[in-house]
Amino acid sequence: MSGKEKLIIFDTTLRDGEQSPGASMTQEEKLRIAKALERLRVDVIEAGFAIASPGDFAAVKAIADTIKESRVCSLARAVEADIRRAGEALQNANAARIHTFIATSPIHMEYKLRLQPDQVVEQAVKAVKLARSLCDDVEFSCEDAGRSQIDFLCRIIEAAIDAGARTINIPDTVGYAMPQQYGEMIRQLLERIPNADKAIFSVHCHNDLGLAVANSLAAVANGARQVECTINGLGERAGNAALEEIVMAVRTRSDFFKVETTINTQEIVAASRLVSSITGFPVQPNKAIVGANAFAHESGIHQDGVIKHRETYEIMRAEDVGWNTNRMVLGKLSGRNAFRARLEAIGITLKSEQELNDAFKRFKDLADKKQEIFDEDLQALVSDTQKEIENARYGFVSLSVCSQTGEIPNCSLVLTVDGTEQKGQSQGAGPVDATFKAIETIAQSGATLELYNVNAITSGTDSQGEVTVRLEKGGRIVNGHGADIDIVAASAKAYLDALNHLESGAKAHPQNDGV
């Protein structure tokens, strides 16, 4: 470090990010993302909300048991059961944190909590004390702080610090704040709270008005020393502040900020791709830092300038965030050991020999069709392998699509339903439409298609297509994704994956329950 103060990067992709409709992840997927976050050297990984469901508990526990370099955190409402469950899940962590929260805005206290301000302070203090009895590192959040009264925030925060909280988080839960006003709020809190020097002040901004990053940076400029953020800005509604934007803003404008992070920026693009491929949320091409066009100069004047002197139009180097590190890693003649070693190098450990065999077979099939196999291909291939094993209701076997100018497209396919093969057939407006209709002749799910998206995983016309399908049924939204060189087959796999997610049952999120 260079004498600058440290800005703690707290990643909540696995908790707030997972609260995006359709972004729920399996334990295996969460573990893979946690390992990518560890490689990125994030300081704190919020691994989930341990009390939310047995699956959430198991995922937080698995991450706490595995991750060694980052602190692992679980969210807990300011109630005893939540805090004890969080403590239990974090028991084996190398470094743990319990993050407890209660709402502090007049509107939340009156209508959601139905508590008087005095009762909220009392509950917060009790919660922090209990959390401290289970864990040395406790964070306290004032939910909806962005719309809370500053005098009340001063009072509850002082009490929480006295009770043992060492990080105080000021969330703009509904994305309502404006940068100047929010920065000023942080400045005043730090100035007015007598014991403020005993805690790190943190911010957690939502992006409803597109200001999550601007608000977070305004807070940093005014003394916040932790930012809560997510990869690709994933998160509830319009999302959270994007980690990659916060980190690169602080680094690129080191002349402006008095802080620095210890993030390994070269891992940013890999982490972004992993999160996008697991959640099925594509990254828009013009997204800062991680969008496909983020470093592409189209205009002749810009290209000419960059060739003559790079800094004329470039404020960051693409390679510093991990672009252009695409490597041709394996080919048709690569063996099982090389395959396993490459998976391990990119942070993927398959659970069993059966999974490895299955993934290796897929790799060989892919290598027959595609000469150069990149890390992104391996990620997609392994996602498919793990999905098939975990969600066995519907499986893809084969399809045949006929699409000819002037003729109505037709699809015949074979699926497995609970292990038994079934055949379906349908016409449709196009080959993909015919495929989805053919699947529905078998599944009859009653779900509505909300989104269909295709992305090329790598460059070239032999790239695998990665498809995202979003289905809605009875108010529940799920995403599915699939990858294949044949984009119609990728579409079928994505649709079946979404159906499998629908089958796997809904999970109520306790953060929405009040308290």
Ligand code: KIV
């Ligand atoms: O947005 C929010 O207020 C939260 C808290 C639980 C930190 O996610």
Ligand code: ZN
């Ligand atoms: Zn949030």
